[in-house]
Amino acid sequence: MSAENLLITEEMLARYYDLNKMKKEIDAEMSQLKTNFHAYMDEHEGINKKGELVEGKYKLIRQIRKSEKFHEKDTVALLEEMQLDDLIKVVKKPDDGKINAAIELGLLAEENLEDCRIASYSPAIAVKKL
DSSP states (O other), X not given: OOGGGOOOOHHHHHHHHHHHHHHHHHHHHHHHHHHHHHHHHHHHTOTTOOEEEEETTEEEXXXXXXXXXXXXXXXXXXXXXXXXXXXXXOOOOOXXXXXXXXXXXXXXXXXXXXXXXXXXXXXXXXXXXO
């Protein structure tokens, strides 16, 4: 599709506006229903417990996904204390704040970083009713 062949009409903008409004209402209602379903499951199955409920032609299924992470500060301290430094990841990454400050102070030329910068763009559409 080339931009030359596209036509944007008031009807298209109105439809987009109406659909976006409906989407927000639907999302809010679904969020409230999910809250109710989780409250029901918490009460009848237990907190963080999976469960099922059949009502008429519908089945409500609650799944529980568990993810675990290590508390970084405490884990690193413990591993260092146990002299298990090989189990600690050292991550080197640029400090944006310090780099920008160095550029402002003239300690680093922006041209030196020309090939290092990554720009990302994310287009967004908004239609408002006048």
